[in-house]
Amino acid sequence: MPFSLTPKDSSFYPLFTASAQNLVAATDVLSEFIHDHARRPELAEQLRELEHVGDQSTHAIFRQLNSSFVTPFDREDIYKLASDLDDVMDFVEAAADLVILTGLGTLPAEMSQQTALLQRAAQTTAEAMPRLRTMKDLSSYWIEVNRIENEADRLYRRLLSRLYSGEFDALEILKLKEVADQLEEAADAFEHVANVVETITVKES
Template sequence: MRLRLTPRDTTIIDLIVQAGNALVEGADLLQAVIRAQAGDRPDLLLKVRDAEHASDEIVHATMRKLNTTFVTPFDREDIYALSSALDDCMDNMEAAADMVVLANPAKLPDGVEIQLSVLQQQAAVTAAALPGLHTMKGLEEYWVEINRLENDADEAYRDMLAELFSGAYQPLELLKVREVIDALEDAADAFELVSHHVETIAVKES
């Protein structure tokens, strides 16, 4: 543990925590868009856009704070990377919501529900873990859990790929479904990247 010669300004950690909390709402909105009838999706998508803009605002506030703070709680570039990675989770969830509207597949395979549930759980454990950056406690359990969830998402994704390649889908419908499940898989990966950035910070602090 490094000695701290100056008190740390913890506003930046509060902004990181806020970004994590926003992801819980984002995951719920994504589920709502995907479960909705095609005709109801565009309206729900607007709410996802709002959540994404709110997430952008938090990143910008974090950057402004970084630019005006002399002693940061962690290395400046690690805070920057973590803040961007949290925003990437939101961007990826927005992209998934967007894609279901754009590609508009006739029917989504059941595994999509597993993907949505994993994203909700990833958002919840991320939001619960980030306040641990104040004390550097409880973080290892968090990234183990995120990794476990990501494995669940991977398994669901692989099963759906095998289904898509089984010959039961027409090429165009295959491509449409593929877009949506890929976007959801990317979102699960983005949560794992967040946990890696938290791990990087923890390694340096240890």
Template sequence: MILRRKGPKEDFYDLFTQAGNNLLEGTKLLAQTVSAPEPDRAEHRNALHDVEHRNDEITHTVARMLDQTFVTPMDRDDISLLASTLDDCLDLIDEVADIIVLYKIAEIPSRVTQQVEILQQCAELTAEAMPKLKTLKNLKSFTVEINRLENEGDKAYRKMLAELFETESDPIAVIKLKDIIESLEAAIDRFETLANTVETVYLKES
């Protein structure tokens, strides 16, 4: 049986909420990176780097708190997995922006923008869901919707690859765009892992 901590002290739930908000900010900056002219993209990517570093601190704080806390509000392994998966999501979003800047893609295909929009929706849902961990209420819809978005992302991913191989003749351009497409797919997939982790928590703790 897991005893729950009492008192107003800042806890793991606050940190998860902050991480969710960082994801929201991160996907907004990714969208700005994608939509900006090529020379201006680094500015948005750099801002995204800052958000990613801020989120790393949250992950480290969670780890320290786990070491220092005898009684945790939920299973220790679940706390650690939630923190690391939230961090993974932002790491992968940051990776997409970094690749786009480093590869100096002149024109980004419209389907990339669609994938970024899916990531933004995932981040919005996550930012709304993280505060609900404290009561474990109304979380089922989060996992269902994230899974729906991941399926939508899978379909868009396959279409993008097919169009890329069909329309792009420059092999270097194919390699660059394929890297971007696959990084976007990995980021969306990680949100599904996050949703599955949240589902495990509320089924176990409810």
């Protein structure tokens, strides 16, 4: 690690926090979307808007990166952290869109549970982002997100087991899997965010 000759630029932290708070908002809207059949078109539109807001945060981080001489941690890691936060949003928005595209009605209870886990992952992430400034107490964050991802994985398999139990025909399975896979990918993407934070911490240690 080179010595910093100038104060490290601190303006990245609020941008990461804003990105993660946007995910809290998005996973909350997704939860309403899952449960409130009638309001789905309106809530999907809200998710598209939140995705747009997220894109703006991501590009603000990239612009900041391009104009900063000294960064608080490796440029590649800042880039990866911003991209991975962006990925979560893409999967959350896609999950809702696919419910509408496939014309699915009432969704299996496991999908509400998947969404509840995403809400928890988003909150944990949003609470951790400001701690990047001091690099303290971050291990509890990534341990919790890893735990959530393990739970999401078990839940996803329980859902698959149900999908193939004989209750659904091939067409319904195909449709439900489109959505379930996006929710599972969103949980994985939260873990990727946590992995970047862990990598940053390892480098700084």
